[in-house]
Amino acid sequence: MIQMIGVFCQYFDLLRDIMANLAYLRIFSAFAFIILMGCKEVTPKKGETIKPKQQVVVKDTVVPSMLKEKVTPLKLLADTTFVRLADYSDDFMYDLRYATTNNFLKSKVYDCPECYTRVKTAKALLQANNELMAKGFKIKFYDCYRPNSVQYKMWAIVPNPQYVANPVKGSIHNKGGAVDITLATLDGKELDMGTDFDFFGKRAYHDNYDLPKEILDNRKLLKETMEAHGFWSIRTEWWHYNLSAGTNDKVANFKWDCKN
Numbered sequence: 001m002i003q004m005i006g007v008f009c010q011y012f013d014l015l016r017d018i019m020a021n022l023a024y025l026r027i028f029s030a031f032a033f034i035i036l037m038g039c040k041e042v043t044p045k046k047g048e049t050i051k052p053k054q055q056v057v058v059k060d061t062v063v064p065s066m067l068k069e070k071v072t073p074l075k076l077l078a079d080t081t082f083v084r085l086a087d088y089s090d091d092f093m094y095d096l097r098y099a100t101t102n103n104f105l106k107s108k109v110y111d112c113p114e115c116y117t118r119v120k121t122a123k124a125l126l127q128a129n130n131e132l133m134a135k136g137f138k139i140k141f142y143d144c145y146r147p148n149s150v151q152y153k154m155w156a157i158v159p160n161p162q163y164v165a166n167p168v169k170g171s172i173h174n175k176g177g178a179v180d181i182t183l184a185t186l187d188g189k190e191l192d193m194g195t196d197f198d199f200f201g202k203r204a205y206h207d208n209y210d211l212p213k214e215i216l217d218n219r220k221l222l223k224e225t226m227e228a229h230g231f232w233s234i235r236t237e238w239w240h241y242n243l244s245a246g247t248n249d250k251v252a253n254f255k256w257d258c259k260n
């Protein structure tokens with residue numbers, strides 16, 4: 001009997017050792033699994049994006065598309081409301097010359113570059129741009145709405161109605177219905193229109209046909225597209241377009257915010 005108890009105890013000790021080793025093995029396996037999972041490189045499935053493990057905090061991380069979501073749709077606004085064109089499309093280009101000294105005044109008359117128009121002008125421009133984009137081009141702006149106070153500034157520099165509209169009467173730029181534009185390719189290369197913006201001379205005239213075919217074709221594409229969307233041109237400036245429906249609007253004088 002004593003012998004039997006002795007054998008049982010021996011087996012019991014052995015069994016306890018095995019169980020203890022198994023527990024260690026389980027803990028070890030769990031650690032190994034966690035480490036392996038941590039080291040494993042996550043490969044994204046097709047069409048899936050992987051978030052960075054650490055969120056990088058960047059100051060002023062306002063996603064433009066989120067800003068756009070907050071913008072009131074044009075169809076909900078009155079046609080005479082002024083809007084910032086860039087809030088409604090990323091498909092335009094801008095070179096707002098009066099916010100620089102690279103203009104015929106050699107003077108910076110805007111505090112910062114912005115392109116505002118009335119809603120009806122914006123709608124027409126968006127449609128014209130969509131049509132142009134289908135052909136591989138897009139609109140590039142030199143000037144849009146111009147506050148009446150800026151018209152006074154310009155008049156003080158060049159008091160000549162041949163080049164600057166009299167501020168007392170105001171221009172269609174002051175009404176938010178005129179834009180100065182050119183065309184660029186979808187990758188941003190400006191088309192040759194024969195002269196720079198604000199070149200005052202015969203070479204900039206629409207009825208000057210003494211120009212290479214490429215230039216005439218470029219001007220024709222711009223003019224025909226703009227006319228198809230409710231704009232009319234003036235004979236002496238290939239870049240200037242007035243929205244017909246904007247002619248009778250009031251001269252405006254709000255100034256855009258330059259804080260952004």
Ligand SMILES: [Zn+2]
Binds near residue numbers: 179239240241
């Ligand atoms: Zn103009």
